[in-house]
Amino acid sequence: MTHRRTVLGGILGLALAVSAGGAVLAQDAVKIGLILPMTGPFASTGRQIDAAVKLFLAKEGPVHGGRKLEVILKDDAGNADATRRFAQELVVNDKVAVLAGFGLTPLAMATAPIATQAKVPQVVMAAATATITEASPYIVRTSFTLPQASEPMADWAAGNSIKKVFTVVTDYGPGIDAETSFAAKFKGAGGTVESVRVPLRNPDFAPFLQRVSEAKPDALFVFVPSGIGAQFMKQFVERGLDKAGVKLIGPGDVVDDDILDGIGDVAIGAITTHHYSARHDSPANKAYVEAFQKANPGMRPNFMSVGGYDGMRLITEALKKTGGDTEGDKLIAAMKGAAWESPRGPISIDPDTRDIIQNVYVRKTEKVGSELYNVEFATIPNVKDPVKARK
Amino acid sequence: MLTILFDGIAYGMVLFVLGCGLSVTMGLMNFVNLAHGAFAMLGGYVAVAAMQRLGLPFLASLPLAFLVAALVGIVLERLIYRPMYAKSHLDQVMFSIGLVFMAVAGTDWLMGSGQQFIRLPAWLQGRFEIAGIGIGRYRLFVIAVCGLLAVSLQWGFTRTRFGSRLRASVDDARVARGLGIPVTRLFALTFALGSGLAGLGGALGIELMGLDPTFPLKFMIYFLIVVTVGGTSSITGPFFAAMLLGVADVVGKYLVPQVGAFIIYALMVVLLITRPHGLFARARA
Numbered sequence: 225m226t227h228r229r230t231v232l233g234g235i236l237g238l239a240l241a242v243s244a245g246g247a248v249l250a251q252d253a254v255k256i257g258l259i260l261p262m263t264g265p266f267a268s269t270g271r272q273i274d275a276a277v278k279l280f281l282a283k284e285g286p287v288h289g290g291r292k293l294e295v296i297l298k299d300d301a302g303n304a305d306a307t308r309r310f311a312q313e314l315v316v317n318d319k320v321a322v323l324a325g326f327g328l329t330p331l332a333m334a335t336a337p338i339a340t341q342a343k344v345p346q347v348v349m350a351a352a353t354a355t356i357t358e359a360s361p362y363i364v365r366t367s368f369t370l371p372q373a374s375e376p377m378a379d380w381a382a383g384n385s386i387k388k389v390f391t392v393v394t395d396y397g398p399g400i401d402a403e404t405s406f407a408a409k410f411k412g413a414g415g416t417v418e419s420v421r422v423p424l425r426n427p428d429f430a431p432f433l434q435r436v437s438e439a440k441p442d443a444l445f446v447f448v449p450s451g452i453g454a455q456f457m458k459q460f461v462e463r464g465l466d467k468a469g470v471k472l473i474g475p476g477d478v479v480d481d482d483i484l485d486g487i488g489d490v491a492i493g494a495i496t497t498h499h500y501s502a503r504h505d506s507p508a509n510k511a512y513v514e515a516f517q518k519a520n521p522g523m524r525p526n527f528m529s530v531g532g533y534d535g536m537r538l539i540t541e542a543l544k545k546t547g548g549d550t551e552g553d554k555l556i557a558a559m560k561g562a563a564w565e566s567p568r569g570p571i572s573i574d575p576d577t578r579d580i581i582q583n584v585y586v587r588k589t590e591k592v593g594s595e596l597y598n599v600e601f602a603t604i605p606n607v608k609d610p611v612k613a614r615k
Numbered sequence: 616m617l618t619i620l621f622d623g624i625a626y627g628m629v630l631f632v633l634g635c636g637l638s639v640t641m642g643l644m645n646f647v648n649l650a651h652g653a654f655a656m657l658g659g660y661v662a663v664a665a666m667q668r669l670g671l672p673f674l675a676s677l678p679l680a681f682l683v684a685a686l687v688g689i690v691l692e693r694l695i696y697r698p699m700y701a702k703s704h705l706d707q708v709m710f711s712i713g714l715v716f717m718a719v720a721g722t723d724w725l726m727g728s729g730q731q732f733i734r735l736p737a738w739l740q741g742r743f744e745i746a747g748i749g750i751g752r753y754r755l756f757v758i759a760v761c762g763l764l765a766v767s768l769q770w771g772f773t774r775t776r777f778g779s780r781l782r783a784s785v786d787d788a789r790v791a792r793g794l795g796i797p798v799t800r801l802f803a804l805t806f807a808l809g810s811g812l813a814g815l816g817g818a819l820g821i822e823l824m825g826l827d828p829t830f831p832l833k834f835m836i837y838f839l840i841v842v843t844v845g846g847t848s849s850i851t852g853p854f855f856a857a858m859l860l861g862v863a864d865v866v867g868k869y870l871v872p873q874v875g876a877f878i879i880y881a882l883m884v885v886l887l888i889t890r891p892h893g894l895f896a897r898a899r900a
Contacts, residue, residue, distance in 0.1 A: 263720070263723050263728060264723075264728065264829065265728070265827060265829050267723070267727075267728030267729070268728065268729050271728075420872040421872065421873075422872075423876035425833060425876075426868075426876065427626075427823065427824040427825070427833075427834070427837075428622075428626050428823055428824065428864075428865065430619070430622035430623075430626065430865055431619060431622070431865045431866070431867075431868035431869035431872070432868065432869075432872065434618060434619050434622065434869055435869060435872070437749075451729065451730045451825075451827065452730070452825065454730055454732055454825075455730070455824075455825045458822065461740075461741075462740065462741065462742060462751050462753065463742065463749070463751070464741065464742055464749070482729070483729065483730060483732075486729075486730070486732040487732070488732070488734060
């Protein structure tokens with residue numbers, strides 16, 4: 225009996241050794257776990273980032289810092305439970321060196337404890353609530369934060385004889401971020417602000433826009449997730465607010481490049497502040513947009529896509545610096561302070577907050593040829609996330 | 616204030632057209648069809664495809680949305696719904712919710728997951744004012760179309776031969792069959808009508824509620840509220856329920872935006888406590 229057990233034990237040991245050997249071989253490739261909402265209401269974000277990641281690998285090649293990159297894509301459909309589960313599987317089973325993606329704030333937040341425990345860098349390519357990077361010392365962000373995009377709007381409005389603003393934001397993390405940071409800055413500059421928050425699942429904007437129309441503000445500051453932006457713009461015009469002289473302002477999510485043409489002419493004249501427009505005037509961006517559209521016919525890269533593209537660049541830059549070493553702490557150290565020229569302009573990673581520092585542009589939605597674009601007309605250089613900068 | 620009332624009525628009208636199809640299938644045929652929203656979504660996508668790909672005008676795409684949804688309704692009724700009639704309500708719920716998920720995934724795959732847009736003709740855009748009430752042209756159009764539908768449906772079910780045969784078949788299918796009423800065909804037609812109405816509602820609602828593959832899940836709760844509050848045995852019930860909910864939802868969000876989204880649910884709870892069988896339910900044995 226004991227004899228048989230030792231034999232069995234031996235076989236088991238051998239099997240373990242073989243599978244461990246297999247794991248060592250597989251580690252030759254650096255695995256990146258990319259978790260994105262590829263289906264569901266936020267699939268536009270997932271599609272854009274996925275396309276950008278593929279484009280990056282096609283343009284820059286798969287080998288960086290002497291290691292071959294391998295991207296494992298998981299679809300969490302915008303559901304935080306799924307994100308967390310996939311992150312766990314990717315870390316434990318696939319032994320990924322980096323977790324990346326994260327379309328929405330709750331998804332990034334749900335994964336933060338896993339990144340901390342496993343000491344795996346978590347590259348946030350989309351989610352934009354300011355506090356995300358504080359959830360784990362292993363989180364680095366290549367997208368933007370809503371205060372970063374909203375506060376410059378307050379400066380612009382105050383400087384352009386806008387006195388009274390009505391804010392309409394979706395009632396969840398990023399919306400509240402946008403509202404509070406804009407309102408604080410704008411009031412500080414002497415303006416007055418009235419606010420309403422709209423539920424996330426809200427079919428009809430009529431009641432909120434009616435309040436706006438009765439308040440007769442100089443401008444309406446709006447943040448809604450980009451898909452719903454179209455609905456909002458149409459009802460804004462339907463209610464005649466544009467004709468009543470109310471300016472539409474806000475961070476660039478409502479005039480997302482991905483849906484801008486679908487929104488139609490009602491978007492013309494909207495003034496927004498954001499970090500990326502497909503119309504950004506630089507050689508790097510021209511090359512980027514051209515390559516993106518060639519690889520994805522009928523699609524236009526939006527601000528989500530550059531978040532993904534720069535996320536990949538950040539990972540590869542870090543790998544180059546560590547010489548292919550994928551140990552989490554070394555990778556994070558290498559990511560801090562990284563700087564390069566992105567399609568959106570010069571960007572860098574703040575070594576203190578691990579958040580992105582980038583230019584924010586003031587843009588106006590205009591018709592260029594037969595298509596609608598956000599045309600940049602002013603630049604606010606090197607904007608840090610103001611929420612963390614104040615701490 | 617009257618402007619907001621008007622907006623609420625238009626919104627309620629769309630809810631009515633979306634929901635009354637469900638009360639037709641659920642109330643008259645006693646079948647719990649949670650996949651109703653999928654037919655509404657189908658109608659919406661048909662309208663979008665007709666306008667974007669075939670270049671049809673908006674008005675022509677509306678009957679098309681009705682027809683396609685109704686046709687698909689007939690086919691599905693024959694193929695997969697009919698065996699479910701005799702099953703328990705729980706089976707029907709499981710079955711139809713499964714259909715919803717298939718519809719969501721299928722649409723995502725076929726049409727992409729983004730929001731769909733339509734361009735309204737110029738005469739339906741914008742608004743005008745009468746005595747200080749701002750009236751959106753499209754909302755007025757919606758009220759006219761849906762009001763007309765409500766009247767003709769009520770007339771159809773209470774005053775025509777089709778209506779009385781249908782009610783007889785629902786109350787006792789066996790006796791009705793014995794009297795020579797073609798029950799099976801009647802049910803198929805009714806199901807097609809319900810699905811068609813959903814399709815039309817979906818097409819009309821694009822401009823007010825948006826359209827993406829999660830539509831049937833997102834609005835399922837609204838259809839169900841309309842039907843539960845309105846009761847399932849008449850057309851007037853869901854009509855007034857939809858009006859009430861549409862107006863309460865819009866006015867509530869206008870007056871107290873902090874809790875506005877909750878008002879519709881609070882109202883449902885109150886109504887169901889006071890009138891458990893719906894607003895205009897006939898007494899049940």
